Amino acid sequence: MTSATLTVAAARRGNPWARRALILAAWLAFALFLLLPLFVVLSEALKQGLGTFVDAILEPDALSALKLTVLAVLISVPLNLVFGVAAAWCVSKFEFRGKSLLVTLIDLPFSVSPVIAGLIYVLLFGAQGYFGEWLSDHDIQIVFAVPGIVLATLFVTVPFVARELIPLMQEQGTQEEEAARLLGANGWQMFWHVTLPNIRWGLIYGVVLCTARAMGEFGAVSVVSGHIRGVTNTLPLHVEILYNEYNHVAAFSVASLLLLLALVILLLKQWSESRMSRLNTPADEE
Amino acid sequence: MSIEIRNVSKNFNAFKALDAINLDIQSGELVALLGPSGCGKTTLLRIIAGLETPDAGNIVFHGEDVSQHDVRDRNVGFVFQHYALFRHMTVFDNVAFGLRMKPKGERPGEQEIAEKVHELLNMVQLDWLSDRYPEQLSGGQRQRIALARALAVKPKILLLDEPFGALDAKVRKELRRWLARLHEEINLTSVFVTHDQEEAMEVADRIVVMNKGVIEQIGAPGEVYEKPASDFVYHFLGDSNRLHLGDDRHLLFRPHEVSLSREAVEEHRAAEVRDIRPLGAITRVTLKVDGQDELIEAEVVKDHDSLTGLARGEVLYFKPKARQPIVHG
Numbered sequence: 001m002t003s004a005t006l007t008v009a010a011a012r013r014g015n016p017w018a019r020r021a022l023i024l025a026a027w028l029a030f031a032l033f034l035l036l037p038l039f040v041v042l043s044e045a046l047k048q049g050l051g052t053f054v055d056a057i058l059e060p061d062a063l064s065a066l067k068l069t070v071l072a073v074l075i076s077v078p079l080n081l082v083f084g085v086a087a088a089w090c091v092s093k094f095e096f097r098g099k100s101l102l103v104t105l106i107d108l109p110f111s112v113s114p115v116i117a118g119l120i121y122v123l124l125f126g127a128q129g130y131f132g133e134w135l136s137d138h139d140i141q142i143v144f145a146v147p148g149i150v151l152a153t154l155f156v157t158v159p160f161v162a163r164e165l166i167p168l169m170q171e172q173g174t175q176e177e178e179a180a181r182l183l184g185a186n187g188w189q190m191f192w193h194v195t196l197p198n199i200r201w202g203l204i205y206g207v208v209l210c211t212a213r214a215m216g217e218f219g220a221v222s223v224v225s226g227h228i229r230g231v232t233n234t235l236p237l238h239v240e241i242l243y244n245e246y247n248h249v250a251a252f253s254v255a256s257l258l259l260l261l262a263l264v265i266l267l268l269k270q271w272s273e274s275r276m277s278r279l280n281t282p283a284d285e286e
Numbered sequence: 287m288s289i290e291i292r293n294v295s296k297n298f299n300a301f302k303a304l305d306a307i308n309l310d311i312q313s314g315e316l317v318a319l320l321g322p323s324g325c326g327k328t329t330l331l332r333i334i335a336g337l338e339t340p341d342a343g344n345i346v347f348h349g350e351d352v353s354q355h356d357v358r359d360r361n362v363g364f365v366f367q368h369y370a371l372f373r374h375m376t377v378f379d380n381v382a383f384g385l386r387m388k389p390k391g392e393r394p395g396e397q398e399i400a401e402k403v404h405e406l407l408n409m410v411q412l413d414w415l416s417d418r419y420p421e422q423l424s425g426g427q428r429q430r431i432a433l434a435r436a437l438a439v440k441p442k443i444l445l446l447d448e449p450f451g452a453l454d455a456k457v458r459k460e461l462r463r464w465l466a467r468l469h470e471e472i473n474l475t476s477v478f479v480t481h482d483q484e485e486a487m488e489v490a491d492r493i494v495v496m497n498k499g500v501i502e503q504i505g506a507p508g509e510v511y512e513k514p515a516s517d518f519v520y521h522f523l524g525d526s527n528r529l530h531l532g533d534d535r536h537l538l539f540r541p542h543e544v545s546l547s548r549e550a551v552e553e554h555r556a557a558e559v560r561d562i563r564p565l566g567a568i569t570r571v572t573l574k575v576d577g578q579d580e581l582i583e584a585e586v587v588k589d590h591d592s593l594t595g596l597a598r599g600e601v602l603y604f605k606p607k608a609r610q611p612i613v614h615g
Contacts, residue, residue, distance in 0.1 A: 175368065181356075181358050183358075184439060185383075197374040197375075
C-alpha cells in the first residue's frame with residue numbers, strides 16, 4: 001500500500017503539464033483504437049435503419065450461429081470451471097511429481113496458434129485422421145460438426161480459469177483449510193465454506209475471460225467448422241461469411257451483437273476485478 | 287488429557303525434521319517446545335494435531351493411540367502463527383464455524399450457537415467486535431479471536447504455534463500473562479511452540495528444548511536454566527560468555543555471574559573496558575581480555591561500586607562466579 005501511495009504522491013508533485021499530456025495521449029489512443037471502431041461497427045450496422053439491423057440479426061442463419069455460439073459457451077465454460085478449480089487446487093495445495101509439467105500443459109493453448117489447434121483436431125478426428133475410420137464406422141461425426149466446434153473451443157479456453165486461480169490460491173496458502181479441518185469440517189464443507197468463498201472473485205473473473213474467449217474464438221473453430229451455414233457456423237464465422245459476400249450491413253449488425261455480448265462481459269470483468277482487489281488488499285501488519 | 291509421543295520421526299526428503307522423539311505431557315500441563323527455527327518444534331506440534339503424518343512412531347491421547355485418526359477426529363484446538371482466520375467471515379462466523387460444522391445430530395441450534403459464541407467472545411473480551419472482519423482487527427485481537435474459535439469446539443488439548451511471534455513487545459507481554467491465566471481457568475492440556483526463551487520461561491510449566499530434530503532437555507524453567515544438560519541449552523537459554531583458560535579449556539558463564547572490581551583482587555583478571563551501556567536497572571560493561579578475541583560482557587546493578595567514574599579504555603578486574611562452572615576439555 002505504501003509504495004502505491006508514494007507513486008501517486010510523486011505523480012501529484014510532478015509537472016502537471018506532463019501529467020495532462022500523458023492522460024490526453026492515453027485518451028486519444030483509446031478513442032482511436034477502441035471507441036472509433038466501436039462507433040464504425042454500430043454506424044455501419046444501422047446505416048440502412050433499425051429495420052435492416054433487426055432483420056439481419058433475426059435472419060435464421062444468424063440465429064442458428066448465435067445458438068451454436070451460446071451452446072459452445074455453455075458446454076466449454078462449465079467444463080473449464082470444474083477443470084480449472086481442480087487443476088488449481090492440485091497445483092497450489094499439493095506437492096507431486098510432474099507438477100511443473102501440468103502447469104506447462106495448462107499453458108499450452110496460449111502458446112499454440114488456434115489454427116494449429118484446429119488442424120490437430122482435423123488430423124485426429126477428420127475423415128483421413130487417426131480415428132477417422134473408427135469414427136465413420138460408428139457413425140460419429142466430430143470434424144465439420146458441432147462436437148468439433150465445442151472441442152476446439154474447449155482447447156483454446158483451457159488456461160483461463162486455472163491460470164487465474166493458481167497464483168491466487170498459492171498466495172492464500174492452505175492454513176485456512178487446515179483450520180477448517182481442525183474445527184471438524186469434512187472435505188466438502190471445507191471447500192464450500194472456506195476455499196470457494198476465498199477464490200470466488202478470481203473464479204468469476206476467470207469464467208468471464210473464458211466466456212469472452214469462447215464467444216469470440218475464430219481460428220480454431222474456423223478450421224473444424226466447415227462453414228456449413230445454419231449448421232456449423234458460430235457468430236464470428238457468420239460475420240466473416242457475410243462480410244466476404246459484401247453484405248456489409250448484415251455483417252456489422254451481427255458483429256454488433258457480438259460486441260454487445262463483449263461489453264456485458266467487460267462490465268462483469270471490471271466488477272469482479274474490483275471485488276478481487278478489494279478483498280486482496282493486505283491488512284495492516286502489526 | 288495427557289499426550290504421549292512415542293518414537294516419532296519425520297523426514298522431509300533428505301532433511302531429518304524429527305529423530306525418534308519421546309515426550310510425555312501430563313493432563314493439564316502447559317508445555318513449551320523451545321528451539322531455534324528449523325529444530326522441528328512446529329513439525330512436532332503439527333504431528334500432534336494430525337496435520338502432518340509421522341514417518342514412524344505413535345501419538346497417544348489419554349491412553350488411546352490416535353496416530354491413525356484424521357485431524358477432524360482428534361478434537362484438538364490449534365492456533366496458527368498467523369491465526370488463519372477465515373478472511374471472508376465476520377468474527378462471529380469465525381468463532382461459530384466449529385459448531386456449525388458439527389454433524390446434524392450434534393449441531394446446536396442457531397440460538398444456542400449465538401449464546402455460545404458471545405460467551406467465548408466475552409471471555410476474550412472482544413464481544414464488541416463480533417461484526418468485524420479479520421482484516422479490520424489488530425494483531426492482538428486476531429490472536430484472541432483465533433483462540434476463541436479454537437476453544438468453541440471444547441477441545442481437550444490446545445496447541446499454539448508461536449502464539450505471540452507476530453505481535454509487538456507490549457501486547458505480547460499482556461497476552462502471555464492472559465494465556466497463562468486462561469490455561470489455569472479452563473484446565474486444558476496446552477502445548478505451545480516458541481523460539482523465545484523468555485516467553486517459554488514466563489508461561490510454561492515445563493520446557494522442552496529442541497535442536498536439530500532431537501530433544502536436548504526437558505525440565506521446569508528454573509531447572510533448564512540452572513542445570514542445562516548441554517552447551518546448546520546453556521547458550522540458547524540466555525546470553526553467555528566464554529573465557530579461555532588455555533590448553534583448549536574454557537569456562538562458560540552468564541553476564542550477571544561476574545564479580546567486578548577497580549583494584550587488583552585475588553583471582554580476578556585484568557581487562558580493558560571497551561563499552562559501558564546503562565540498561566535501566568543494570569549496566570552492561572564490555573571487556574577485552576588478553577589472550578582471546580571474544581569479548582566478555584558483564585552485567586552489574588547500575589550503582590555498583592566499580593562503575594563510579596568508569597570510562598572506556600580503563601582497566602577493570604573481573605572474576606566469573608558461576609556456581610557450577612562448566613569446564614570443557
